[in-house]
Amino acid sequence: MIRRLILPFTVLILLYGFYLSPDFKQISAGVAVFLFGMLALEDGFRTFAGGTLDALLRKSTDRLWKSLTFGIVSTTLVQSSSLISLLTISFLSSGLISLAGGIGIIFGANLGTTTGAWLVAGFGLKVSLAVWAMPLLVVGVLLIFQKSQAAKGAGYVLLGIGFLFLGIEFMKQGFEAFRSSIDLSRFSIGGFKGLLIYTGIGLAATVVMQSSHAVLVLILTGLAAGQLSYENALALSIGSNVGTTITAIIGSLGSNQDGKRLAAAHFIFNITTGLVAIIFIGEFMKAVDWISTLIGLENDTTRLALFHSLFNITGLILMLPLVNTLEAFLVKRFHAPAPGVKRPKYLNESVKQFADTSVEAVRNETIRLYETAERIITQSLCLPRSELYSDRSIPEVVAQARKVIREDINEKYTLNVKSLYGAIVEFISQIGSPRNPQQMEALRLYRSAGAKIVEALKAIKHLQKNLLVHMVSRNPAVRDQYDKIRTFIANTLRAINTMKNATTEDVTILTYDEARIELARNDIVADGTLDELIRSHRITPDIAVSLMNDYVYAHDACNDLLTAAETLFVRRKSDAHQVEVGLSLGEEEIAELINRENLTGAETVTHPENEIKTP
């Protein structure tokens, strides 16, 4: 009930305020325009949160100093620590970066955000920003109407900067006019009491506005207009620094354990920094005065910017040596529930915010689906995984694996695979339309890969019934044939494992096509083996029918798994991989290669002098 009343009540108070004071209206409009500018800026940068940012994030977070620098630089450029926090939570949740890397970015973002205060204090309050805002708005709108996503993104960024400038100008003018009617500095409270009260106000204002940057600009313009005392402005900036964590906390609510850990790290950092600033406010003020005299900062606004930077740097110096301890504490505090296969690990609300992270999360979850299905398949075929993925020859592994394990595929399928695939399909349908056709195509391919994995498992389920009986048959011919089936399935699984662990230097499609050729060769009807077995009375016609059906099931399963593997492990994000997939051999080319081999026997290998010249 109270929640429902908050919005109308706030609107009424604002309207009453507008009626009472036109200057208050102008300041509020300034805040509104500024916040709208932030939204446009965030929207613009989200457009670029595609491949470039993704690749940059991966490279910039393997070391603490790198992630720290990334946090500082990106927040300085974007001028929104909230966007960087949300982006980091999203990337962490989708498994793109590590927790330590995420903590580094968040710490860096805290320092990067202080550059905003410097820009406004040193530049924004001295010149008329409206002059700059107009051309930015015009060019920004012009770019938004372009077809290209990059142009649109740049348009939103320009529009965002334009609105930020306009908002600052409105606030500045509002406060200057306000000064002639009401003197807010009369309400300034001195001493420790004032420090605590104004810290609380700064915190509340940031929670309401969801932007520490907007609050800081408001403080700076108020301070420049003489409506705020310097001490109270310092307290407000401490409060706004703590209040900014609320955006990350809200953002982490829909994320997984890692996202929650990161939001907690953000909160711990800012609350520690805030407490240190409150406790040592006297020392900080002395340090600010000393540095100001040293570098020649005269007005209160630049001194406030210096204070803001100084206490964030102190926080960084205090917290940096504790990053590993903090990480260990957070991992212990926020228990990740044992990743029961039934529940998705990578799909959550926070990754939905960016098209790129949602696509990556779907890929990771589909890989997890494959891993789950692969375990069920190896158990169903009574193949020990440790041997299967060793250097030993597959026929040898298969020949030794004779212990019959009765695995209930139906139960495992319903509990683990079906629920997981259902979650993937549901997630894809909820994402809505991603930003570009490549991302849409990737999602379509991942959904289809999931379907292939499910189909493969169903085929193995049909095969398992006869296989468990005949793999220990007294008839060696029958046993051999079922061993052959197990062998080519095992070959396929090993090839997929090689593709999964391949580096960029490996020719993945070679493994892929080799597995497909191996599969095509194992056709007992086409190569006459089945006829021969029946003619020589080594198997009964009934067994022959079972064998034919089971070969089909095994072929279908392997083809489905290879198709899924091509999507998940060969067709990666890079253009080189996309091109490589195009060189994979088609059905006819594979058939031609096998036929040529059958006709000529062992062919001679092409020697370098006869080779086709690579242009």
Place this chain on the structure above:
Amino acid sequence: MKLKALLSTLSELLDADLRQQSQEYDELKKVLKKMKKKRNHLLDELESAKKDERERIEQQLKILEAQRKKGIGVLKELKANRSKIKSG
């Protein structure tokens, strides 16, 4: 002549199709180079391989050769397309 080259580079930058084809061409060249390296590596392995290993390597070499042949065909096609767009 310089102006012609400049115009050609500029049109390549502005034409999205041409830019994409050019990118694809470069990527394909890289992939073919990687394949050639792999082929040479396999040929080295073949010299010291035992009989059962030899069969596997020979098989891989045949596949690799077929894939490279396909790749070179695509590369030629891309090159022809590019010059067609540029000229016309």
